[in-house]
Amino acid sequence: MHWKDFLYYQKSEKIAVILLLILIVLMLCLNLILSQRNSRDIDLLQNDSLVKVFEEFQKSLNLREDLNDTGHNAVISGHDRKSRDRTDTRLLSRERIPERRILFRATEKLAAGETILLNSADTADWKRIPGIGSVFANRIVKYQNLLGGFVSVEQLREVYGIDDELFLRISPYIQADDNYSKLQINRMEFRELLKHPYLNYRQVQAIVNLRKKRGKIASINELAMLDEFTSEDIFRIEPYLEF
Structure with a gap:
């Protein structure tokens, strides 16, 4: 195909x-x-x-x-x-609503010639003295309670922060008094005596030992004979002791 x-x-x-x-x-x-x-x-x-x-x-x-x-x-x-x-x-x-205003009253300071009592004053009275505020007033009252009261105005120098300059400024406004308490040296316990700022542990121990030995301490002269006390210690503590 x-x-x-x-x-x-x-x-x-x-x-x-x-x-x-x-x-x-x-x-x-x-x-x-x-x-x-x-x-x-x-x-x-x-x-x-x-x-x-x-x-x-x-x-x-x-x-x-x-x-x-x-x-x-x-x-x-x-x-x-x-x-x-x-x-x-x-x-x-x-x-x-009426406006509320908080009013702060300034502490009225003492004028020249005005005074407060050394042991009867509280913190409010101490703040009235020129140069004394809340801090110093609280320190003074606290130390006063530890001592049982001040014997003299000079003891304010022992308060922390009060130097000679401040003491000279405030001392004219302070009047001493006899409103202070004394230590019952023959009756008080060890712990009670130790609370006083003018007595240390060794001195309180010497007082307790002397009481055990003699039964009763008759005068400050017996403490002055102990080695634990200096003449300065005796001078400071004597006004506070009661035999």
Whole structure:
């Protein structure tokens, strides 16, 4: 069989092939026309949708501006109302509640020639002396209680912080008295004697041992003979001892 035989068609077959070709061309043309129409419709639809979106966006902008203006006016009016309410409240509070003022009374200091008693004065009296405040007044009263009272004004020099300059300033305002207590040296316990600022542990122990040895201490001279006491110690403690 020769290859030309494959290209040989009968008349009916040739007609069928021609019709098939015509049908294919028509389908292609129809498809092209339809695609163009669809694209135009799509463009029109897209244009219409864009216009609608733009119009809606513009409407929303106008609506937001109206809301902002309304809200701003509302905020301003609300702020004005709040400020007015606060002002009214403050005015009412001022009218109803009287002002409270804390008054601090300054301590009246002693004038020249005025005095206080050495052992009868409390902290308020001590603060009346020029140069004496709360700190020194508390220290003086505390030391006074430990001693059982001051024997002389000179003992104020023993208070912590009172130097010669301050002592010279305050001493004219102080008058000595005899309102001080004494130590019952033959009756008091070890701990009671040890509380006194003028007696230390060794001295109290010597007093207790002397009482055990002699039964009773008769005078200050017996303490002066002990090694635990110096002449200065005897001078300071003598006014406070009672035999």
